[in-house]
Amino acid sequence: MVGLHTSDIKNPVINWIDTRLPIFTMMQKEYGVFPTPKNFNYFWNFGALAMVNLMIMIVTGIFLAMNYNASTAGAFDSVERIMRDVNYGWLLRYVHANGASMFFIVVYIHMFRSLYYGSYKKPRELLWMIGVAILLLMMATAFMGYVLPWGQMSYWGATVITNLFSAIPLVGDSIVTLLWGGFSVDNPTLNRFFSLHYLLPFVIIGVVFLHIVALHVTGSNNPLGIDVKSSQDTLPFHPYYTVKDLFGMCIYLLVFASLVFFAPNYLGHADNYIPANPLVTPTHIVPEWYFLPFYAILRSVPSKLGGVILMFSSIAILFVLPWLDTSPVRSARFRPIYRWMMVAFVVDCVLLGEVGGRPPEGIWVVVGQLSTLYYFLHFLVLVPVVGKMEHPLPLPESISRPVLPSGGGPLPAGYAAKPMEKV
Amino acid sequence: MSVHRLAAVAALLTGFAAAPAFAQEIELPKQNWSFDGPFGTFDKAAAQRGFQIYKDVCSNCHSMKQVYYRNLSGIGLSDAQIKAIAATVDVPTIGDDGQPTERKGLPADHFKSPYPNERAARAAQNGALPPDQSVIEKAREGGADYIFALLTGYTDPPAGVKMGDGMNYNKYFPGHQIAMAAPLSDGRVDYIDGTKPTLEQEARDVTTFLAYVANPEMEERKRTGIRVVLFLAMLSGLTYVVKRQVWSDVDH
Ligand code: HEM
Numbered sequence: 001m002v003g004l005h006t007s008d009i010k011n012p013v014i015n016w017i018d019t020r021l022p023i024f025t026m027m028q029k030e031y032g033v034f035p036t037p038k039n040f041n042y043f044w045n046f047g048a049l050a051m052v053n054l055m056i057m058i059v060t061g062i063f064l065a066m067n068y069n070a071s072t073a074g075a076f077d078s079v080e081r082i083m084r085d086v087n088y089g090w091l092l093r094y095v096h097a098n099g100a101s102m103f104f105i106v107v108y109i110h111m112f113r114s115l116y117y118g119s120y121k122k123p124r125e126l127l128w129m130i131g132v133a134i135l136l137l138m139m140a141t142a143f144m145g146y147v148l149p150w151g152q153m154s155y156w157g158a159t160v161i162t163n164l165f166s167a168i169p170l171v172g173d174s175i176v177t178l179l180w181g182g183f184s185v186d187n188p189t190l191n192r193f194f195s196l197h198y199l200l201p202f203v204i205i206g207v208v209f210l211h212i213v214a215l216h217v218t219g220s221n222n223p224l225g226i227d228v229k230s231s232q233d234t235l236p237f238h239p240y241y242t243v244k245d246l247f248g249m250c251i252y253l254l255v256f257a258s259l260v261f262f263a264p265n266y267l268g269h270a271d272n273y274i275p276a277n278p279l280v281t282p283t284h285i286v287p288e289w290y291f292l293p294f295y296a297i298l299r300s301v302p303s304k305l306g307g308v309i310l311m312f313s314s315i316a317i318l319f320v321l322p323w324l325d326t327s328p329v330r331s332a333r334f335r336p337i338y339r340w341m342m343v344a345f346v347v348d349c350v351l352l353g354e355v356g357g358r359p360p361e362g363i364w365v366v367v368g369q370l371s372t373l374y375y376f377l378h379f380l381v382l383v384p385v386v387g388k389m390e391h392p393l394p395l396p397e398s399i400s401r402p403v404l405p406s407g408g409g410p411l412p413a414g415y416a417a418k419p420m421e422k423v
Numbered sequence: 424m425s426v427h428r429l430a431a432v433a434a435l436l437t438g439f440a441a442a443p444a445f446a447q448e449i450e451l452p453k454q455n456w457s458f459d460g461p462f463g464t465f466d467k468a469a470a471q472r473g474f475q476i477y478k479d480v481c482s483n484c485h486s487m488k489q490v491y492y493r494n495l496s497g498i499g500l501s502d503a504q505i506k507a508i509a510a511t512v513d514v515p516t517i518g519d520d521g522q523p524t525e526r527k528g529l530p531a532d533h534f535k536s537p538y539p540n541e542r543a544a545r546a547a548q549n550g551a552l553p554p555d556q557s558v559i560e561k562a563r564e565g566g567a568d569y570i571f572a573l574l575t576g577y578t579d580p581p582a583g584v585k586m587g588d589g590m591n592y593n594k595y596f597p598g599h600q601i602a603m604a605a606p607l608s609d610g611r612v613d614y615i616d617g618t619k620p621t622l623e624q625e626a627r628d629v630t631t632f633l634a635y636v637a638n639p640e641m642e643e644r645k646r647t648g649i650r651v652v653l654f655l656a657m658l659s660g661l662t663y664v665v666k667r668q669v670w671s672d673v674d675h
Pocket of ligand 1: 219
């Protein structure tokens with residue numbers, strides 16, 4: 001099938017390009033007329049917000065990198081120079097630092113949305129797994145980025161986290177040496193972290209692309225969790241969702257701007273304004289807030305290897321979630337038990353975050369262990385068992401059915417109340 | 424849809440509840456600062472008095488390496504004043520003959536450090552290191568409130584507390600034993616502007632100055648922030664209206 005693409009674009013220049021490289025046709029198909037369920041709520045804004053956030057991180061990051069000095073002797077001072085002497089350097093740095101926090105807030109909400117509405121279930125398993133891969137990449141990127149200003153938390157956070165790999169039997173120590181580029185966290189470590197911190201966001205772009213390709217194969221899920229039945233259930237993406245995403249973006253930017261301009265260090269840790277010092281250990285070494293739940297899981301068992309395994313399992317388990325969930329119904333709206341399980345799960349994650357931010361002493365040790373236990377209980381026991389036992393509420397016939405003005409009157413008996421077949 | 428709302432709130436909480444890393448072990452008295460809040464600015468007179476304290480007292484031990492003399496324009500000093508202040512220090516340089524020599528300081532020079540290096544500082548300070556003060560206000564949990572509390576928190580040790588050699592008791596310092604002797608006291612300096620130099624006044628002024636040097640961009644940042652937030656609020660309203668308009672023909 002060799003030959004030019006037939007394009008209906010009128011503008012001769014764009015038509016010339018489009019017949020040879022149909023990117024305009026593709027954009028029109030995937031973002032212009034793309035049929036999108038008409039019943040999204042505002043939780044469906046967060047994917048687009050994540051995309052915007054990724055772009056903001058890359059743009060501010062590139063300009064920061066122009067003024068950053070990746071050496072143990074110069075890193076801290078170069079960041080201060082950015083804050084003081086580079087034109088709008090303070091804006092670049094505060095946007096980038098708070099942008100990382102915003103990114104995790106957005107993506108965590110995006111993920112809880114997927115959990116609540118069953119977006120990870122067939123046919124979107126791979127889409128979900130690609131999402132988890134994005135989360136892992138984001139975590140690696142954020143971790144290495146936090147090392148770059150070379151403050152006390154940078155240094156000691158890097159030391160603690162890289163040391164975790166030494167728990168791996170046999171090869172652990174070699175892996176750590178490789179990560180460090182030597183025998184302690186030092187100049188070579190900082191250099192390779194900078195290189196990787198610059199690289200990984202572009203890998204994320206690639207994986208996000210796959211994420212979206214997969215999304216456009218299955219189409220989006222929706223708050224009812226039922227499949228699109230006809231064109232009555234959908235709207236063209238543009239202008240309906242472009243304008244809704246735009247409104248969501250304004251609100252997101254409002255929150256973002258309030259942090260950047262009025263409380264730029266609120267989410268940070270004061271110790272990172274002390275230059276790194278290998279001879280002085282801070283009293284409490286804590287990671288950034290978005291890692292705290294995982295940090296709590298890591299510390300919930302007294303064995304280092306055990307903690308590391310648990311921590312990685314807590315994310316690995318998300319990869320197999322589509323097969324752990326036995327319920328045929330997607331949306332928690334129709335799952336009377338699961339919806340409360342979701343509430344409990346969110347509370348559990350908040351609790352884990354609380355524990356991760358405190359020294360492991362007294363009652364917090366027990367709270368940490370219990371909430372870790374509940375985290376795994378949720379996925380390994382409750383999700384599979386409740387999926388089987390629960391009696392889902394009757395599902396609506398279609399997305400447009402319950403809201404069509406003419407849709408009043410009784411539905412054909414036995415039609416509306418049928419739960420989705422298990423597949 | 425109470426569950427939905429609950430889930431949304433909880434999801435946001437995941438972000439914020441965990442954020443303030445630690446409760447302070449010792450409760451810090453909350454002070455009112457001119458630079459608090461979205462409209463806060465630096466009290467320039469206080470910051471200038473604070474600079475006098477830094478220059479006369481703190482700079483004998485503490486460096487302030489990130490700060491240039493020219494930055495003093497931010498607390499309202501004139502170019503001529505800054506030139507004169509910079510000219511009071513001698514800066515090492517290489518002369519035309521290639522030999523090390525000294526020249527008068529310029530506004531473009533960094534604040535001169537009291538000690539050439541860390542060892543010299545420790546040697547002079549009984550083994551303790553006075554930390555650099557460029558960003559000290561951001562580098563301590565509690566910020567300005569902590570520094571003010573520290574400077575005014577010296578007392579006699581409670582009965583039974585064994586003090587280390589050359590250590591001083593301070594209510595607010597973690598562990599309560601600090602190597603720095605109380606640097607301020609009533610009448611420690613004679614203020615040029617005639618303000619009565621009480622301990623509280625001095626502590627408040629020098630803290631204001633330290634807050635300025637740690638956040639020289641603050642006034643511009645907040646001013647820009649107000650404009651950005653107002654703009655975004657208007658844009659949000661506008662976009663919302665457009666969104667309603669676009670969606671008006673859809674049953675949903
Ligand atoms: C860089 C980070 C990410 C970006 C830029 C991104 C982008 C997007 C976009 C634009 C959408 C479509 C709009 C929407 O449904 O909200 C989407 C959907 C989706 N994302 Fe992500 N995403 C990211 C991370 C993640 C993560 C970490 C996960 C979960 C592990 C995830 C899971 C999903 C799922 C399951 C869908 C389909 C949702 C549905 O239609 O119900 N994403 N993503």
